[in-house]
Amino acid sequence: MENNRHCQFYYYQIYGLTLRTNQPLASLVPTSENAPVDVEVEITGETQLELLPLALTADYFYDWQIETKTDGAYIHLWYHSNYGTLDFEINPSGNRFR
Structure with missing residues (x-):
């Protein structure tokens, strides 16, 4: 940022x-x-946050992987549901989410 x-x-x-x-x-x-x-x-992304439910009540699944970049290992998380997809990337020190 x-x-x-x-x-x-x-x-x-x-x-x-x-x-x-x-x-x-x-x-x-x-x-x-x-x-x-x-x-x-x-x-x-384009999703308006206030439209997302506080708890996912629909069927959902998640996945994750570790991506190695020049400055370290990033954790990449995906949450998929009927509402759409949330995609997270956590930097190596764990203090920045994207």
Whole structure:
């Protein structure tokens, strides 16, 4: 996310961690943007987050793999359901989700 300097960021605190996201998350309480960021979340795609259910009640499945890149091993997760697909990538240090 640090490469996109024109992006508006949103800051939340949950379970003692400060999240910085590139899209608002309606179910979380905002916090100060001056708080040290523990986890960065980059949300991509066209799905409007407020339309996703809080719990998947439809049939679903998931898959994962480890992808090795020049800067380390990334974990790639996919969740598929009748609502669509959620696709996550976690960086090697575990503090950035995309």
